[in-house]
Amino acid sequence: MANEDRTVLEIKDLYVQYNTDDAVVHAVNGLNLTLKEGEKLGLVGETGAGKTTLALSILKLLPDKVGEIRSGSIIYKGDDLVNKPESFMLGLRGRRISMIFQDPMTSLNPTKNVGDQVLEVINLHFPDLTAAEKTAKVDEMFRLVGIPASRKGEFPHQFSGGMKQRIVIAMALIAEPELLLADEPTTALDVTIQAQILELMRKLKDEFNSAVVLITHDLGVVAEFCDTVSVIYSGRVVEHGTVEQIFEGEDNHPYTKGLIHCIPSLSDTSKRLKPIPGRMPDPRNLPEGCCFADRCPFCKEMCTTTMPEPHEKDGHMILCHLYDPKEAGND
Amino acid sequence: MTEDKTKPIIEAVNLCKYFKTHKGMLHAVEDVSFKLQPGKTLGVVGESGCGKSTLGRTILRLQPATSGEVLYEGENILKFNRKEMHNVQQNMQMIFQDPYSSLDPRMSIRALIMEPIEVLGARKKMSASEEKDRVTEIMEMCGLPKYYNNLYPHELDGGMRQRVGLARAMILDPKFIVCDEPVSALDVSIQAQILNLLLDLQEQHELSYMFITHDLAVVKYISDMIMVMYMGQVVEMAESSELFAHPLHPYTRALLNSIPTIDLSRRNRERITIKGEVSSPINPAPGCRFAPRCPYATEACKQNQCLKEVGPGHFAACTEGSL
Numbered sequence: 079m080a081n082e083d084r085t086v087l088e089i090k091d092l093y094v095q096y097n098t099d100d101a102v103v104h105a106v107n108g109l110n111l112t113l114k115e116g117e118k119l120g121l122v123g124e125t126g127a128g129k130t131t132l133a134l135s136i137l138k139l140l141p142d143k144v145g146e147i148r149s150g151s152i153i154y155k156g157d158d159l160v161n162k163p164e165s166f167m168l169g170l171r172g173r174r175i176s177m178i179f180q181d182p183m184t185s186l187n188p189t190k191n192v193g194d195q196v197l198e199v200i201n202l203h204f205p206d207l208t209a210a211e212k213t214a215k216v217d218e219m220f221r222l223v224g225i226p227a228s229r230k231g232e233f234p235h236q237f238s239g240g241m242k243q244r245i246v247i248a249m250a251l252i253a254e255p256e257l258l259l260a261d262e263p264t265t266a267l268d269v270t271i272q273a274q275i276l277e278l279m280r281k282l283k284d285e286f287n288s289a290v291v292l293i294t295h296d297l298g299v300v301a302e303f304c305d306t307v308s309v310i311y312s313g314r315v316v317e318h319g320t321v322e323q324i325f326e327g328e329d330n331h332p333y334t335k336g337l338i339h340c341i342p343s344l345s346d347t348s349k350r351l352k353p354i355p356g357r358m359p360d361p362r363n364l365p366e367g368c369c370f371a372d373r374c375p376f377c378k379e380m381c382t383t384t385m386p387e388p389h390e391k392d393g394h395m396i397l398c399h400l401y402d403p404k405e406a407g408n409d
Numbered sequence: 410m411t412e413d414k415t416k417p418i419i420e421a422v423n424l425c426k427y428f429k430t431h432k433g434m435l436h437a438v439e440d441v442s443f444k445l446q447p448g449k450t451l452g453v454v455g456e457s458g459c460g461k462s463t464l465g466r467t468i469l470r471l472q473p474a475t476s477g478e479v480l481y482e483g484e485n486i487l488k489f490n491r492k493e494m495h496n497v498q499q500n501m502q503m504i505f506q507d508p509y510s511s512l513d514p515r516m517s518i519r520a521l522i523m524e525p526i527e528v529l530g531a532r533k534k535m536s537a538s539e540e541k542d543r544v545t546e547i548m549e550m551c552g553l554p555k556y557y558n559n560l561y562p563h564e565l566d567g568g569m570r571q572r573v574g575l576a577r578a579m580i581l582d583p584k585f586i587v588c589d590e591p592v593s594a595l596d597v598s599i600q601a602q603i604l605n606l607l608l609d610l611q612e613q614h615e616l617s618y619m620f621i622t623h624d625l626a627v628v629k630y631i632s633d634m635i636m637v638m639y640m641g642q643v644v645e646m647a648e649s650s651e652l653f654a655h656p657l658h659p660y661t662r663a664l665l666n667s668i669p670t671i672d673l674s675r676r677n678r679e680r681i682t683i684k685g686e687v688s689s690p691i692n693p694a695p696g697c698r699f700a701p702r703c704p705y706a707t708e709a710c711k712q713n714q715c716l717k718e719v720g721p722g723h724f725a726a727c728t729e730g731s732l
Contacts, residue, residue: 124596125567238686239457268456268623273667273682295596298626298669302676325671340601342630344653344670350608351630353601357566 086257086289087113087136092150094128094135094313097143101362105131107313107369108150110388113257113289120300120307120321121293122337126358128313129293130180133259137177138167154257173203176250180262182242186234192245193230196220196252203253219248223278240271247278254286261293276303297341301325309334312359312369319394331396332374368399376400416483417444418617419468419585424477426460426467433692437463439641440477440715445634447584448611450618452632452649454625454664458687460641461621465587468619469501470494481585499529502578506590508570512562519544519558522576529581543580551576552606568599572606579610587619592627604631625668629653637661640690640698643716647723657725660699697727705729 094106106128113119123129134140136152138159152159154175159167171177179185187195196216200207207215217227223244234242243263250258260279264272280303283290292304300307300321307324309317309331317324317331324334336354356373359365365372371381381399389401426438437460445451453461467474470486478485481497489497502525505511512521522544526535535543548555551572562570571591578586588607592600608631610616622628628635628649635652637645637660645658656662666681685702696711697703703710716724 124598240686269625269667269669270456270663270683271686272669273680276669277680277682296669297597297671301671301673302669321673325673337597338671340597341671342604342626343672344626344629344665344668345672351601351605353605354598355602357568357599 084115085112086115086117086155087111087291088151088153089132089136090151090153092132092135092152093148094131094140094145095148096141096145103361104364105313105361106135107364109310109313109315111308111315111318113291115256116283116287116289117306118283118290118292118304120304121291121310122295122297122300122307123310124295124358126361127310128361129310130261131313132310133177133261133291133293136259137171137175138162138164139171172199172250172255173253174255175257175259176253176255177259178243178246178250178261178263181266182239182246183266185246186242188234191231191233192237193220196230196245196249199249199252215252219252222251222282223248224274238271240267240274243267243275244278247275247282251282251286251288255288258283258288258290259293260290262295263292264299265294265296272299279303297325297337309337312361312364314369314397315395316370316397317395323392323394327394329391329394329396329401331370331398332376332400333370336373368397415446417480418447418482419445419619420478420480420483421464421468422478422480424464424467424479425475426463426472427475430691435691436641436693437690438467441638441643442477443634443636443643443646445585445617445619447617448615449633450611450620450631452628452635453619453621453638454623454628454635455638456623456687458640458690459638460690461638462589464638465503465589465619465621469498469503469587471503495529499581500584501587502581502583502585503587503589504571504574504578504591506593508567508574508594509562511574512570514562516561517558518548518553518560518562518565518573521562521573522547522580525577525581547576547580550610551579552602566599567595568602571595571603575603575606575610579614582614583616585617585619587621589621590623591620593622593624600627607631625665626670637664640687640693642698642726643724644699644727645725646716647720647725651720651723655720655723655731657719657723657728657731658699659703659705659727659730661725662731699727703729 089109089111092106092109096103096105121129135147147160193216196219197212200212200215216230220227220230225241225244264275267275294300304321306320308315311333317334339352342351354373359369367382367384368386371377378399386397386399388395388397421441421443424438424441428435428437441464443451453464455461466472468479474487479487486497553572553576592603595603620628620631632649635649636643639660645661656665663681663683683702688701695713697714700706700710714726716726719725719728
């Protein structure tokens, strides 16, 4: 709270690529992002848009030798993580920045009971506590996420998917991180369980006042949970704004508009959806100009040749030639 | 259900499917009855483990039913012998959820699409050129470019693979298709393409679908009738618009309330979160299976409950707490 500008995370012009045997995969291409204290940011995009790569880049957990941060900076509370050594990252991971992974089925160790797994995290972050204090902390975390502490001697396979995800959330929140990266935390779960988990995250967020980056492909979840939204396409943020600006505003990036039209609505009874034709460009071979150009209904000649500049109005950023002030007059 | 003059294409009568486990009988599908008219879609919704996929597989006789009947155009297919089954199977097909594991990775797209014809023996009636024409026709119908012919599944993305799955079902010119979560593994933009394709094919060929999904928005979009299942039992069944306008069963209402939507006005709605999780379907106690999680549960819920017609064409097992 002492920090004046209250910015937790600032990503500037980040480029991340995977160097594989056959080709270079451009996963993140000039991405910009800012996150304030206590903010809930939704990161939306389709498979392969670079959402998870971004989260892994922040924690510097990209696969060894293959994943590479080419350029740009990831400034976390004044420190540029890109140049920090592994020892610095170790102090950060789990303690100040935590991550919840998509699949609760595979993020727990099947051979260890869940209480010990939670204890492991406590041992790591609070080595100075006495054994009794540690046990008390384990019990407290279980209570917090709504699992009876009496079950801590059980193994992951004895829990349902929703309960496993609660345990993973408990582990992520033990150190009361300032930043929580949640990568599709509810995708593998049923809607009623999803509602429980989102409710839990909402409650815990209020308790710890962590900033949250919620990575998802589900616009509905974003509208329910987040304050701000970044729509990401081909490794770039193509639109950023508050949930109101994104879901209720007049102006949207054509891709965001397309995504919204793809979702069957519960209230609207119109008979046909309007799918976005085609698919995302191959990240090994990105087009010149705007990456969305060949799927865009408003595509003009310049879209295929020049990258659009971001246009910002009241904090609502759109990366599209349609919103060029000098272009607007010509149409 | 409304009195239709047309004969239903598929009818289930008191269908049950139990599995034997070492802990006891697992009641996966309990006493399910419905009628599906030609050219219509029955949506089956419910959470994982509620028996919706088992229901679909039992109706196609991919696994034997424990009791009850499945009528195809009025005939009980559960009593059919092998040969009779062979004939009727051409009219009843299935599309699977996971387009990655439901296609043989060592077969070319053409061979994959041909396979059902070979398996069901219809090949004898076709010459090689007819076969080729048929595959080309089906591929075009399902939006697969011609050159995909000689490609293999790993060269295709999820949406295209799902189209291949659909082509495999369509090549026998079926009348009824069980779609088991066909779009759940796909991105929204691809999902919309596949849903529209399913609707186009339905219009052109008067197909009937049984559409199994956990996604309520998708089911509303595609279905005429919707059946809500909970732990093997049907808790509510009604026409699509009716169900969404007047959900009656406490479970249906909680389910509808839990769906996240992009409608920001719903953001501050009173949330009905149902506590707890699905209990075990092994040797379940009689009575309502939702009772342990239900806010309105009373002693009376331990009695057996059946579907009652509560409005024209609207069936519900319970209407407790609805307005």
